[in-house]
Amino acid sequence: MFSKDRWQEIFETIKKNRLRTFLSGFTVALGIFIFIVLFGFGNGLKNSFGKFFLDDATNTLWLFGGKTSKPYKGFKADRRIEFENSDLTDIGQNFAFYLESITPRITRGARARYKNNSDNYSTRAVGPSHQIVEKTIMMKGRYINQADVKDATKNIVIGRMVAKDLFKDEDPMGKYVELGSSAFKVVGVFQDEGGDREERLIYMPYTTRQVLEKNNDKISQIIVSFRPEIGHAGALAFEKQLRLFMKNKKAIDPTDENGIYIRNVADQLKKNQQFAAVLQLIVTFVGIGTLIAGIIGISNIMVFVVKERTKELGIRKALGATPKSVINMILHESIFITTISGFVGMIGGIILLKSIGEELKDFFILNPYIESSTAVFSTFLLILFGAIAGYIPAKRAASIKPIVALRDE
Amino acid sequence: MIEIKNLYKSYKMGNSSLQVLKGINIEIEEGELVAIMGSSGSGKSTLLNILGMLDVADEGDYKLDNVLIEKLDETLAAKYRNKFLGFVFQSFNLINYKSALENVALPLYYQGLNRKSRQKTALEYLEKVGLANWSSHLPSELSGGQKQRVAIARALASQPKVLLADEPTGALDSVTSNEVMGLIQQINNEGKTILVVTHEIDIANMCKRIVTLRDGVILEDKKVKQVLVS
Numbered sequence: 296m297f298s299k300d301r302w303q304e305i306f307e308t309i310k311k312n313r314l315r316t317f318l319s320g321f322t323v324a325l326g327i328f329i330f331i332v333l334f335g336f337g338n339g340l341k342n343s344f345g346k347f348f349l350d351d352a353t354n355t356l357w358l359f360g361g362k363t364s365k366p367y368k369g370f371k372a373d374r375r376i377e378f379e380n381s382d383l384t385d386i387g388q389n390f391a392f393y394l395e396s397i398t399p400r401i402t403r404g405a406r407a408r409y410k411n412n413s414d415n416y417s418t419r420a421v422g423p424s425h426q427i428v429e430k431t432i433m434m435k436g437r438y439i440n441q442a443d444v445k446d447a448t449k450n451i452v453i454g455r456m457v458a459k460d461l462f463k464d465e466d467p468m469g470k471y472v473e474l475g476s477s478a479f480k481v482v483g484v485f486q487d488e489g490g491d492r493e494e495r496l497i498y499m500p501y502t503t504r505q506v507l508e509k510n511n512d513k514i515s516q517i518i519v520s521f522r523p524e525i526g527h528a529g530a531l532a533f534e535k536q537l538r539l540f541m542k543n544k545k546a547i548d549p550t551d552e553n554g555i556y557i558r559n560v561a562d563q564l565k566k567n568q569q570f571a572a573v574l575q576l577i578v579t580f581v582g583i584g585t586l587i588a589g590i591i592g593i594s595n596i597m598v599f600v601v602k603e604r605t606k607e608l609g610i611r612k613a614l615g616a617t618p619k620s621v622i623n624m625i626l627h628e629s630i631f632i633t634t635i636s637g638f639v640g641m642i643g644g645i646i647l648l649k650s651i652g653e654e655l656k657d658f659f660i661l662n663p664y665i666e667s668s669t670a671v672f673s674t675f676l677l678i679l680f681g682a683i684a685g686y687i688p689a690k691r692a693a694s695i696k697p698i699v700a701l702r703d704e
Numbered sequence: 705m706i707e708i709k710n711l712y713k714s715y716k717m718g719n720s721s722l723q724v725l726k727g728i729n730i731e732i733e734e735g736e737l738v739a740i741m742g743s744s745g746s747g748k749s750t751l752l753n754i755l756g757m758l759d760v761a762d763e764g765d766y767k768l769d770n771v772l773i774e775k776l777d778e779t780l781a782a783k784y785r786n787k788f789l790g791f792v793f794q795s796f797n798l799i800n801y802k803s804a805l806e807n808v809a810l811p812l813y814y815q816g817l818n819r820k821s822r823q824k825t826a827l828e829y830l831e832k833v834g835l836a837n838w839s840s841h842l843p844s845e846l847s848g849g850q851k852q853r854v855a856i857a858r859a860l861a862s863q864p865k866v867l868l869a870d871e872p873t874g875a876l877d878s879v880t881s882n883e884v885m886g887l888i889q890q891i892n893n894e895g896k897t898i899l900v901v902t903h904e905i906d907i908a909n910m911c912k913r914i915v916t917l918r919d920g921v922i923l924e925d926k927k928v929k930q931v932l933v934s
Binding site: 611613615694698 | 756778782786
């Protein structure tokens with residue numbers, strides 16, 4: 296099978312039949328190249344999708360206060376519902392089974408100034424676990440911690456864009472920023488995959504915000520994250536119980552739709568996952584389709600090649616070639632060509648994908664890639680089918696009587 | 705060298721069958737130069753194909769160099785062809801992408817010789833047919849007579865027992881026909897057994913014995929006085 300003579304014979308045949316070699320090699324290389332690029336683009340689409348929708352943690356419930364629309368237990372309608380610090384501890388105690396973390400969020404606009412630079416930013420007064428639900432990534436320093444909340448410290452964590460605007464090239468760590476009328480110490484800088492908008496935020500302890508606002512204990516939003524193991528059904532049950540509990544505590548008519556709003560990200564998550572699954576399905580479908588097209592292309596070329604060589608095979612047989620040696624010769628040659636060109640196409644496709652990176656971001660294709668195992672597997676698949684596609688006509692040609700093959704013009 | 709007894713061959717044509725050879729008996733000694741004559745449809749090419757193991761007879765015995773040729777599958781036929789027989793065809797049947805030298809060396813490849821001795825032997829035979837200087841040329845760069853001489857060199861290279869030539873001059877003009885026949889006579893004079901199928905009496909007369917076929921039987925089998933090509 297691997298004698299030097301056979302290789303020499305094959306190299307000579309390949310060298311002297313350039314067009315034929317080029318045609319079959321090109322078909323294989325193009326087939327695998329297109330497969331890899333399309334598959335990679337599919338993955339790029341999935342990346343964009345993930346970036347758009349999966350930036351925040353998905354196991355969260357968001358509680359907002361609203362206005363009641365029905366009178367209840369002696370309270371009039373149109374009452375504004377606000378949360379308080381006690382709600383945090385109550386939820387923590389009553390729903391320990393579901394709960395992963397809980398954090399308040401109070402959003403206020405503020406003018407921030409450092410030396411001569413100033414601008415308007417949103418500030419969020421939060422607890423330590425807010426970092427988890429927003430998937431905030433620390434670049435420098437630390438996030439708001441429990442001690443900050445307990446002592447209502449004047450520490451802040453600023454976004455990457457805030458640091459860039461206010462501090463230019465200076466290191467913001469440990470510097471003081473004026474927010475309204477008080478000075479806050481920067482203890483950390485963060486980035487967020489959600490983009491620039493999310494990086495124009497300033498985080499502070501929620502207790503500090505409450506002290507600034509006449510020492511109240513009001514909270515505008517509560518964000519609760521649940522343990523992912525409880526699943527979608529568990530999340531819905533949690534939401535239902537939480538709504539009931541809060542309505543009861545705030546004395547809202549159980550049939551009143553407007554007192555409290557709860558946004559359940561789990562619901563959204565399920566939709567997103569379904570969308571992602573459909574995307575995956577399309578990617579797979581396109582991939583399989585391209586592969587099949589490639590296989591058909593190779594089969595055609597192989598049938599053509601063997602047909603073209605019928606007479607040559609007849610001559611070889613008249614000179615003493617056995618059917619086996621004829622089949623082996625054709626297979627050896629075709630596998631050699633498909634392997635070389637298959638891997639050329641594969642590497643070409645991978646290089647193209649690597650070089651694209653973020654360039655096709657506008658077309659929702661972000662960092663397209665293909666797993667090397669998928670690439671190698673599909674290349675082997677193409678080579679295998681190329682060999683099978685070559686074997687069938689080769690076997691037929693080898694079994695034709697030489698006298699018939701010689702008559703072929 | 706060749707012994708044939710009661711050879712029958714028919715081809716199926718739809719429902720009817722066409723009897724092509726109807727009991728051929730022939731014996732050919734070593735060193736003979738035999739012409740097989742006959743008009744088209746007489747069965748001469750079929751006979752040659754069976755002798756060349758390119759086709760199989762329905763009935764009858766075929767002995768080649770005292771080996772009974774029977775139960776031929778393609779693999780065994782290929783082996784015998786390589787060992788016993790050299791072919792020369794009317795349309796030369798050279799492989800068009802191989803040089804003259806590589807064409808001559810091809811049967812030696814299937815004999816399992818190594819590359820060096822293949823090329824050495826092939827060059828010797830090209831020299832024998834007077835084409836040593838053309839060894840690196842492709843068939844498309846050769847004239848018809850040169851192509852047939854390359855084909856003869858290729859047929860001889862495997863040192864066969866018998867050379868089978870099917871209308872070897874059929875595609876050549878009279879001058880080159882004479883050249884090729886002169887080469888065949890020369891090879892025969894060196895002791896090689898040669899069968900030539902032809903329908904031209906001039907060519908047949910250049911052989912030592914003429915077997916005439918008509919309608920699948922031997923009409924005449926006679927030794928003749930050989931016309932030598934000057």
